[in-house]
Amino acid sequence: MSAHSVFTAYLLAAVSLPAGAQNQTLAQRLGYPADAKLLIIHADDLAVAHAQDMASFEALNRGAVSSASLMVPCPWLTEVADYAKAHPEADLGLHLTLTSEWKTYKWGPVAPRDQVASLLDPHGYLFADAGEAVRNIKPEEAEREVRAQVETALKMGIRPTHLDSHMAVLFDKPALMAVLVNVAHEYHLPFLVLKIPGVPPDMYAALKPTDVILDHVFMAAPPIKPDDWLDYYTHILKTLPPGVSELIVHLAYDDAEMQAVTIDHPDYGSAWRQRDFNVVTSAEFRKALEENNITLVTWRELGRLLPGL
Amino acid sequence: MSAHSVFTAYLLAAVSLPAGAQNQTLAQRLGYPADAKLLIIHADDLAVAHAQDMASFEALNRGAVSSASLMVPCPWLTEVADYAKAHPEADLGLHLTLTSEWKTYKWGPVAPRDQVASLLDPHGYLFADAGEAVRNIKPEEAEREVRAQVETALKMGIRPTHLDSHMAVLFDKPALMAVLVNVAHEYHLPFLVLKIPGVPPDMYAALKPTDVILDHVFMAAPPIKPDDWLDYYTHILKTLPPGVSELIVHLAYDDAEMQAVTIDHPDYGSAWRQRDFNVVTSAEFRKALEENNITLVTWRELGRLLPGL
Numbered sequence: 001m002s003a004h005s006v007f008t009a010y011l012l013a014a015v016s017l018p019a020g021a022q023n024q025t026l027a028q029r030l031g032y033p034a035d036a037k038l039l040i041i042h043a044d045d046l047a048v049a050h051a052q053d054m055a056s057f058e059a060l061n062r063g064a065v066s067s068a069s070l071m072v073p074c075p076w077l078t079e080v081a082d083y084a085k086a087h088p089e090a091d092l093g094l095h096l097t098l099t100s101e102w103k104t105y106k107w108g109p110v111a112p113r114d115q116v117a118s119l120l121d122p123h124g125y126l127f128a129d130a131g132e133a134v135r136n137i138k139p140e141e142a143e144r145e146v147r148a149q150v151e152t153a154l155k156m157g158i159r160p161t162h163l164d165s166h167m168a169v170l171f172d173k174p175a176l177m178a179v180l181v182n183v184a185h186e187y188h189l190p191f192l193v194l195k196i197p198g199v200p201p202d203m204y205a206a207l208k209p210t211d212v213i214l215d216h217v218f219m220a221a222p223p224i225k226p227d228d229w230l231d232y233y234t235h236i237l238k239t240l241p242p243g244v245s246e247l248i249v250h251l252a253y254d255d256a257e258m259q260a261v262t263i264d265h266p267d268y269g270s271a272w273r274q275r276d277f278n279v280v281t282s283a284e285f286r287k288a289l290e291e292n293n294i295t296l297v298t299w300r301e302l303g304r305l306l307p308g309l
Numbered sequence: 310m311s312a313h314s315v316f317t318a319y320l321l322a323a324v325s326l327p328a329g330a331q332n333q334t335l336a337q338r339l340g341y342p343a344d345a346k347l348l349i350i351h352a353d354d355l356a357v358a359h360a361q362d363m364a365s366f367e368a369l370n371r372g373a374v375s376s377a378s379l380m381v382p383c384p385w386l387t388e389v390a391d392y393a394k395a396h397p398e399a400d401l402g403l404h405l406t407l408t409s410e411w412k413t414y415k416w417g418p419v420a421p422r423d424q425v426a427s428l429l430d431p432h433g434y435l436f437a438d439a440g441e442a443v444r445n446i447k448p449e450e451a452e453r454e455v456r457a458q459v460e461t462a463l464k465m466g467i468r469p470t471h472l473d474s475h476m477a478v479l480f481d482k483p484a485l486m487a488v489l490v491n492v493a494h495e496y497h498l499p500f501l502v503l504k505i506p507g508v509p510p511d512m513y514a515a516l517k518p519t520d521v522i523l524d525h526v527f528m529a530a531p532p533i534k535p536d537d538w539l540d541y542y543t544h545i546l547k548t549l550p551p552g553v554s555e556l557i558v559h560l561a562y563d564d565a566e567m568q569a570v571t572i573d574h575p576d577y578g579s580a581w582r583q584r585d586f587n588v589v590t591s592a593e594f595r596k597a598l599e600e601n602n603i604t605l606v607t608w609r610e611l612g613r614l615l616p617g618l
Contacts, residue, residue, distance in 0.1 A: 106387050253565070
């Protein structure tokens with residue numbers, strides 16, 4: 001499994017862990033009927049750009065998304081920290097970031113560069129390519145950087161509700177997955193883990209029976225044509241299976257800044273992110289949520305299911 | 310002398326060093342008559358934001374400014390490096406950066422954070438305030454960071470024509486001035502030094518007789534009202550003394566990104582930078598240059614006066 005194949009998968013289907021000791025579905029543990037359709041609508045990539053922050057804050061404020069995650073090494077982190085402090089109810093996690101993927105706009109690590117040398121390209125930025133990152137990163141240096149990102153967020157006044165992984169780098173091999181899982185355990189945070197059918201079990205060796213595992217994850221990917229955007233998303237809502245799912249979106253305003261950030265990269269580019277924003281804030285999308293009896297939930301609710309401190 | 314007083318000085322008047330061994334004025338050494346009025350129109354702060362880069366590139370391309378300097382720790386450095394490689398004739402220096410002054414948008418050092426700890430605020434960013442930077446920075450760590458910025462620029466394919474100092478931090482005390490001067494000597498680059506009348510001579514102890522010192526430096530500062538912008542700049546041109554002067558401007562488009570970068574800071578803010586762009590690209594400003602017999606020059610020309618390698 002490469003990061004690329006995960007990242008660009010049209011539909012990221014996941015399978016439930018056996019309910020194990022709990023003997024209840026995740027939906028039931030949250031207080032819903034076993035067949036409830038629960039959905040986290042999740043905005044990725046906060047702090048990457050002002051246009052991303054503004055669109056994502058607007059969607060959070062309007063309840064168009066129920067959760068989001070932010071990139072600590074990016075320069076607009078302070079803008080997101082200000083939002084987090086003004087909106088303590090907002091469900092904000094950390095989009096742990098080990099790549100710097102754009103062409104003209106780059107960032108480095110949070111940890112001292114000489115302590116995370118395996119994460120860096122020749123110019124001292126994080127690698128642009130997820131595959132290159134996965135091949136080069138030493139897991140102990142990934143853990144150092146991930147811890148530094150968590151600690152930086154805490155120092156900035158952000159109290160994250162969950163952890164996930166930018167460009168799926170930490171989902172790509174067992175030693176990196178273990179970094180995500182171990183740090184999440186240490187900070188008592190729930191985390192996104194993609195349970196892909198057929199993946200060898202050592203990928204999930206660090207998981208504990210008490211971990212909360214989503215039932216399904218969905219994310220738009222390049223084969224979708226711009227004209228089919230609303231159809232793609234409403235199709236997901238119409239066919240959403242029972243259980244707890246996450247729908248990952250990328251929200252930004254298609255302006256000069258965002259066009260420059262995402263230059264030469266239409267996939268997940270500026271117009272793409274504007275389309276995502278337009279859909280999740282549309283009356284049609286809202287109506288599809290209602291008609292299909294979908295209840296929005298948050299990572300904070302999932303975090304309450306974890307063993308106490 | 311505080312960094313603040315230097316940075317906000319309405320007019321930064323400088324005095325010539327004695328011509329010394331050269332026995333010629335700087336203008337004469339450049340091949341002009343002794344009474345020629347030579348001017349570097351210099352755009353500061355490239356790489357800080359996309360809107361800054363676009364406005365500055367436009368002004369460079371139109372010959373509205375003759376020189377510019379860029380901030381290596383900022384995320385848009387790659388955009389500037391691409392421009393530099395596409396425009397090898399462009400007169401681009403390094404705006405050595407030891408502060409991160411905006412509220413919602415921040416950057417850290419280029420050197421490993423643990424090697425430049427005295428440069429950093431509690432969140433690991435460069436200090437916002439120039440005075441705080443000057444008080445806290447250990448000169449040996451400033452030198453480490455300055456060297457890392459020069460080396461990073463070179464690795465990115467930028468061949469700087471000169472060095473100067475963002476927010477005048479390196480001009481603020483002798484030990485920091487010595488960092489600028491020593492690194493400039495090592496890389497055989499000319500550098501901006503503000504020779505302020507009345508400053509004790511130890512500030513300039515690192516200078517060599519062969520160094521190129523500008524005769525005058527001008528920069529707009531907060532007392533100027535928006536309606537007086539063109540008048541301020543044309544007044545400088547009308548009264549420009551003979552010799553080699555630099556006029557420092559800050560060019561950006563007043564858009565959503567730049568408004569967010571400079572939020573809550575109208576001085577040198579987004580509208581300010583748009584006004585600077587509007588003036589230097591205006592027909593009136595161009596006419597004032599011609600009517601006052603002002604010749605634009607570059608730091609590259611000044612660098613050719615330095616002793617050879």
